[in-house]
Amino acid sequence: MAIINKNASRSFYALALARIFLGFIFLWAFVDKLFGLGFATCRDKLDAVHIGCSQAWVHGGSPTMGFLTHATSGPLHHVYMQLGTNHSGLIDWLFMLGLLVVGLGLTLGVFIRLATSVGAVMLLLMWSSLLWPSANPFVDEHIIYIFVLATINLANSQQRLGLRGKWIKSQLVQKVPILE
Secondary structure, eight states: OHHHHHHHHHHHHHHHHHHHHHHHHHHHHHHHHHHTOSSSSSBOTTOOBOTTOTTSGGGTOOTTHHHHHHTOBSTTHHHHHHHHHSOOSHHHHHHHHHHHHHHHHHHHTOSHHHHHHHHHHHHHHHHHHBOSOSSSSSOOHHHHHHHHHHHHHHTGGGOOSSSHHHHHTSHHHHHOGGGO
C-alpha cells in the first residue's frame, strides 16, 4: 500500500507541473498579446520583431481579429470570420480575460474549477476554428489540453505546488464556492 501512495504522490507532483506549465502557456499568451513582446504578436512577415508595435492590445491592436479573419479554416470558417470582421471589442475582452483567468488560475493553483472550465471552452473554440487538424483528422494539442484540464480539475483536492490551501479558506471562496 505504501508503494501505491508514494507513486500517487509523485503523480500529483507531475500533474502540478503540468498545471503550472499549461497555466504559463495561457499567461504568456496574455502578456504577449497585451504588450506585443514579439512572440505571437508584433512579428512581421519576415519574422522581424517589433516589440510594443501597434498590434499590441495596449496600443489599440486586436488580439483576435488577425487570427479570426486570416487563420481560421474548415466548416466554421465563416462563423469565425464574421466574429473577426464585426469587431466591437467584446471578443477581444472575452479572449484576453479568458487567457488571464486560465493563466493565473492554473499557475497559482487557485479558482481551478473556473480556470479549467474557461480553458476547456477556449480550447474547444480554438480547435473548432481550425478544422480539420493537419496532422490528425480529429485530435490536436487543443483536445489533449482539454483532457489535461479535466484531469487537473478532477485532481484539484490533491493539488500540489499551489495556493489552493489558503485560497479555499478565503472569505471570497467561502461566499462564492464556484471559485474553489
